[in-house]
Amino acid sequence: MPAAAPAPVTAARQPVYFISHGSPMLALQDSDAQRFLQTLGCDIRAAGVPRAILVLSAHWETAAPTASLADQPETIHDFGGFPRALFEMRYPAPGAPEVARAALAALAAAGITVTGGEARGLDHGAWVPLILMFPEADIPVAQLSIQPHLGPAHHRRLGEALRPLRDQGVLIIASGSLTHNLRDLAWEGTDEVAPWAAAFQSWIHDKVSGADVAALDDYRARAPFARQNHPRDEHLLPLFAAVGAASPGQPGRRLHASVQLGALAMDAYRFD
Known part of the structure; x- marks a missing residue:
């Protein structure tokens, strides 16, 4: 597929999205989550094409941004x-x-140590949701790394520093997974949702919709089955960046909730 010409920009201030990208097979297999992302992209484009997209993906880990x-x-x-x-x-x-x-x-101005940039491509945490949302591939894309060793509060600060980019027509997409314990998935397939995944999914929804930042920052101590849902932090950390990039005190609105393989929650949130 040849590179597309950039899309005409028709929008200024952009929202922020947290998206669960799940398995790479999301790009190929029909599912509720796949259809949601396709519809979401159409809705975003109808509201006004972003000048560019900045993706924070759980699949690019570095010591500093x-x-x-x-x-x-x-x-x-x-x-x-x-x-x-x-x-x-x-x-x-x-x-x-x-x-x-x-x-x-913006990160450096906020006192966050950065390591500069590199000519890196888009990992599947970025291109899999984007190929569903914007199959025309006509909106410029940049990607930013995460720092799993620095935890939720760091990523919320990171999001806060990035917030002004929204007023410059930049759509911020935080791409991770609401739950991410691959060892405990029902790989043979099931319609039943594991209770430990459902409890965590519900807790996150309650705290995000209530803008309870303190509870979210301390989720590993407060959320039910936190460590079972996230043996490592990396796939939930983009959510905290999305919370930070939202307007202060602004709750997140859940746009989609589904579960694959019994425990892989595909929830998505919008922050205005």
Whole structure:
């Protein structure tokens, strides 16, 4: 697929989304979550095309925030054991190095140590949801890394520093997974939702919709079955960046909730 011409920009201030990207098979397999993302992209485009997209993906971990400066990011297939059709997929969106530099400058101005940028492509935490939301690949995309060793409060501060980019027409997408315990998934398939996943899903919804930042920051101590749902933090940390990038005190609105493989919650939230 050749690179698309950039889309005409028709919108200024942009919202923030937390999206659960689930398995890479989300790009190929029909599901409630796949159909939701396709509809969401159409809704965003109808409201006004963003100038650019900044994605924080759970699949790029660095010691300090790093941004992608690629003019034409490659599609990174950072997984194995999936059908050939998935490896043949490409997302040829143009890069947004100027947005990447603006993000790093905003973080530095907020006192957050950054390591600069690199010409990195888009990992599947970025391109899988984007290929469903914006299949035209005509909106420039930059990506920002996460720092799992620094925890929720750091990522909320990171989001707060990025908030002004929204007024510059930049759509911020925080891509992770509401639950992420791959060892305890029902790989054979099931319609039953594991109680430990449902309890965590409900707790997060209550705290995000109530803008309870203190509880969210301390989720590993307060949320039910926190460690069973997230043996490591990395797939939930983008949520805290989305909370930080929202207007102060603004609750998140859940747009979608579904569960795959018994315990992989695919929830998505919008922050205005």
